[in-house]
Amino acid sequence: MKKIKTYFNEIAVVLILLFSLLGCDSNDDSNDSETDEKRTIIEMDTPVNSDINWKDVKMVWNEEFQEATSLEDTWNYETMDFITPDNTDGLQIYRKENAEVSGGTLKIHAKENDGVYTSARLSSKPAFKYGRVEIGVKLPEEGINGIWASIGLLGVNIEEVGWPQCGEIDIMEYFSNSPNKIFNYIHSSTNNTENGTLLSASYPIESAEEEIHAYGLLWTDKYLKFYVDDPDNITYTFLRPSSPTEENWPFNQPLFLLTGLVIGGSYGGEGVDASLFPASMEIDYIRVYHPN
Template sequence: MSQVFLTAVLHAVLFLNCQSSTVDSNPPAKRKLVWADEFDKPGLPDTKKWKYDVGGHGFGNNELQYYLASRPENARVENGLLVIEARKEKHENREYTSAKLITKGIAEWKYGRIEVRAKLPSGRGTWPAIWMLGSNISHTRWPLCGEIDIMEHVGFDENVVHGSLHTDDYNHVKGTQKSGRLTVPNATADFNVYAVEWTADRLDFLINDQRFYSVTKADLGAKESQWPLDQPYYLILNLAVGGNWGGQKGVDETIWPRRLEIDYVRVYQ
């Protein structure tokens, strides 16, 4: 009698656990790969998929690098990886060079899963980012266009990875940005997959398929100033030096060059 009862209880617990696991996992709908770069052709980044943002004006954050175009010292494909390299070398008004790759005008997406497998640079003063901007920035202003930060990392706080949404009402200038963070013990030593899953009413931030932060239209509001995500966005990959956040604790001038290494970029819808 006791054995039968215990067996029944065990079966009930296992059933409930399985049901709970199914509900909690919230598996995404099946998606199709619509765009990718596997970085399997050595040389400069593929100009059919990427172009460059160029300049040394600080990019709104008092960054210290000058972004250059079509220069293998700063952006190249080697050994199956995209390497974005920041170097300590003077160019015009800046003491560092680097690269900022964008898909603007080439590939832009509305909704889907955007994922990037990357290894982040270590060192005080490094500020790598994988992020997106609303394509309407060409005829409006930031942050009304919206900004999705899939991954940001600052070298003085090693292995703490941030995901954020900036809008006109919620942004870092006002101190109202919507952000989450996760400690990834091997972020600078190994490759990890950084992703967002984006629907009409929700944005989930994930690392290695672990969801660590979410925002919803219901929570933020449906106005354009609150939720500007119902439009195409383009992707940006860059490695900044110093700046308002990356340089909060100074820049170690002895560590350069430093590399952001990317294994692949994949977009599913």
């Protein structure tokens, strides 16, 4: 009887050790998956009404791009696989080396080497739901074909539903063949380029290529308002439809930032002028505010 008892005790010890090891492996995989797949969500409390003082705010997230900044802490380097290439028909290859922090700004460089065009595109690891989003930007040289610069927001469900179903808010778009002009666009299943119903606006800024200007979005569950340099200087307003759906208002979810330079393609002008290289977009800061 003593031998049998000892035998069963040994089996029990082995089984306990085995299940412990399996449990550790399972937990490690789960934690890694959560870290890799989930974004940090920064959400604003839904306002009781739309009468918000957007100057009486607190900053809840920011990037000032100081010399010690590591882009990989808060940004992902994106490739052409991120969004269907046909949406841009650009000629560039995205490379990590084309984005750098120096002199207090994030510089995204468009380059040409032996007929090969390279650039960079970055997406933010944090995602945001409502608030005031503001970006200080100096744009590349104007008046020649070849560059399309953009800073916008995309729905976090893009991998599930695709684009434009996820929703896209273009806070600033610039085309080098349309100097001194800034564009805003709103994409959704209802409003997009495919069906010819894309929502858009444009406005002139004479020094967009020489100076840093602030391009911003005021975003609540009731509206999207775009501005330049001051929250009171509204350039375009889109009100939530009276009967909102996932198709016409996909903006009641967290969205992440996406910025980069496209070279060539139909939007930057037919052909690429070789004299524009190297060209750079400089981002001085990105700040997200919530009302006090």
